Amino acid sequence: MIDQTYYFGINDTLAGDYRTGADFNPNVMSLYNIWSRYSKKSQDNHKRTHAAIARGQVLFNTKLIKIKSVKDINDDLATPELSGTCTTCHNTPNSGNHSIPMPLDIGISDSSRRTPDMPLYTLRNKNTNEIIKTTDPGRALITGKWKDIGRFKGPVLRAVASRPPYFHDGSAKDLPSVINFYNTRFAIGLTNRDKSDLVAFLASL
Numbered sequence: 001m002i003d004q005t006y007y008f009g010i011n012d013t014l015a016g017d018y019r020t021g022a023d024f025n026p027n028v029m030s031l032y033n034i035w036s037r038y039s040k041k042s043q044d045n046h047k048r049t050h051a052a053i054a055r056g057q058v059l060f061n062t063k064l065i066k067i068k069s070v071k072d073i074n075d076d077l078a079t080p081e082l083s084g085t086c087t088t089c090h091n092t093p094n095s096g097n098h099s100i101p102m103p104l105d106i107g108i109s110d111s112s113r114r115t116p117d118m119p120l121y122t123l124r125n126k127n128t129n130e131i132i133k134t135t136d137p138g139r140a141l142i143t144g145k146w147k148d149i150g151r152f153k154g155p156v157l158r159a160v161a162s163r164p165p166y167f168h169d170g171s172a173k174d175l176p177s178v179i180n181f182y183n184t185r186f187a188i189g190l191t192n193r194d195k196s197d198l199v200a201f202l203a204s205l
């Protein structure tokens with residue numbers, strides 16, 4: 001989509017569009033709208049594939065995710081649970097990164113996910129004595145702030161299929177592993193078809 005515009009704050013989840021004042025639009029991805037006319041029952045293999053990609057796009061834009069325990073989103077807004085979608089975080093139109101700088105902690109560097117080849121940092125808060133164990137302090141290495149431990153940027157999702165493994169530590173070996181991570185982390189309840197549709201969509205970006 002060569003006529004896709006971008007500017008800072010084009011679709012901020014919290015404040016909407018900084019220039020036009022329009023509300024946040026959760027329908028971030030629209031590349032494949034036209035393929036929603038194809039049926040999964042089509043005799044034509046290509047049309048069935050196109051239909052799956054279009055369904056995956058709809059799931060990406062609309063499938064409800066109860067966002068919990070994500071630093072920044074939940075702490076800063078003081079909401080223990082926020083109803084969102086993939087596009088709450090991947091909100092730049094037809095690109096999929098975050099449209100303003102907003103590193104988030106979705107739990108990738110939690111010590112519970114550590115494999116033996118990863119480091120383990122034990123960090124202690126000098127004021128509260130709280131301890132956090134993490135495989136990567138993330139944004140906190142730059143800011144020195146406790147609240148930034150484990151926060152990472154959401155990357156652009158275009159051409160994502162060309163660069164496995166995924167997440168900053170490469171802990172998801174392929175796109176199905178990414179989807180399984182989200183399905184477990186946020187208890188989304190995706191069916192097997194939802195999962196394969198989301199993978200078909202991501203793989204086509």
Ligand code: HEC
Pocket residue numbers: 060065067070073084085086087088089090103104105106108109152153154155157160163165166167168169178179182198202
């Ligand atoms: C709460 C915010 C949030 C939600 C919801 C979310 N993501 Fe992410 N996503 C991120 C962040 C942050 C990263 C980078 C994490 C890292 O590398 O540590 C990421 C990374 C990814 C990546 C890896 C890209 C790469 O190049 O490594 C993919 C693919 C992805 N997300 C797809 C999805 C899909 C599909 C959904 C919905 C099922 C989703 N995301 C929901 C915040 C979110």
